Amino acid sequence: MTRSWKLPGLFVVCGSVVAAGAALGGSPAVAAAELVAFVLLAGLHSPLVFPRPTGALEAQRRSAADGRIVVYWRPGCRYCLRLRLRLGRSARRLYWVDIWRDPDGAAAVRAVNGGDETVPTVVVAGRPHTNPDPVWVCRQLASSA
Template sequence: MLRRWGLSGVLFALAVTYGGSRLLDDRLIGAVLLFGFFAGIGFVVSPWMFPRSVSAAEATRLSAADGRPIVYWRLRCPWCLRLRWALRGEARRLHWVDVWKDPSASVDAVPTVELHGTKLINPTAAAVRELVR
């Protein structure tokens, strides 16, 4: 669990260090900007924003049990990041499968959202929210 928070912790430490150093030099605007920059990136890469990915087999099993949609995504995909950002509040209510980490996750395109055999390719956040309900 701590490893997943490592990068966020480092970025928050940088935010405090660089922001604090600017604050000590009486540069309030610079301190706020540096703190906000590093803390913001730390939040974006945190497990709150990016929940843990599971395997496709585990996601299928969990989805059958709890009825939550499965989102197939990959790192550095701009459409996947856009969807993850738009769903940041509902991210914990979905099962995330990183197709680069799990080669058995065979989908035609990413992001793909699947629930009960229905697949949505590159869906809008509103469509995914409707599936979650």
């Protein structure tokens, strides 16, 4: 779990340092704006933006039973964030596997991507799709409902 919070923590620390420099330089308004920007970046890259992750084996088992889509992702991935934001509230209907927290998930992604941990990797009806267009994923989700 600590690995998921490293990038957001780094954003907060860097933002604090940058804001402190601006505040000491006599620009408190600029310091506040910079700090808010870094905190927003930290929030967008935190695990809180994504639904609660499921283990890869559990997600595969559940998907085989109910046909739901499985998304393999990792914190800090801008393409994963783009997909998540595009899905909106519908994202709760998918199984999300954080490959940094689940070694089985990372192995599954490497198996379908030639040894690379390329995310998002989306599995629809048992077929993996690497970094698919979010619009396509939305259509797949709508057609499976």
